[in-house]
Amino acid sequence: MVATMTPREHHDLAAEEASWRVWIDAVCADLGVASDAVDVSAIHELSRIVAHGVARPLAPVSTFLLGVAVGQGMDRDAALACIAAHATPVVD
Numbered sequence: 001m002v003a004t005m006t007p008r009e010h011h012d013l014a015a016e017e018a019s020w021r022v023w024i025d026a027v028c029a030d031l032g033v034a035s036d037a038v039d040v041s042a043i044h045e046l047s048r049i050v051a052h053g054v055a056r057p058l059a060p061v062s063t064f065l066l067g068v069a070v071g072q073g074m075d076r077d078a079a080l081a082c083i084a085a086h087a088t089p090v091v092d
Contacts, residue, residue, distance in 0.1 A: 039076075046080055053087035062087070 020040060028035035046066060047059040062083050069079035 037070075037076075042076075042080060046083060049084050050087045 050062040051059040
């Protein structure tokens with residue numbers, strides 16, 4: 001008999017996210033960026049919206065554009081909303 005396992009059966013998302021934070025903190029330190037400015041959940045949500053609303057290959061492009069907009073002084077939430085609006089199909 002072969003045991004079957006769901007892909008996430010033994011997945012510890014909290015531990016994985018903690019390891020992401022270590023990586024994010026290290027990269028931010030080297031870049032001179034405040035690591036508390038990195039909202040992983042918001043970035044993942046934006047990626048999901050663009051991947052499903054436009055095209056999967058544009059998900060990383062959307063997060064790059066978010067970073068550029070915020071780096072140029074745009075409010076993060078306004079930039080998120082603007083990019084997400086472009087990923088939502090327009091209904092006439």
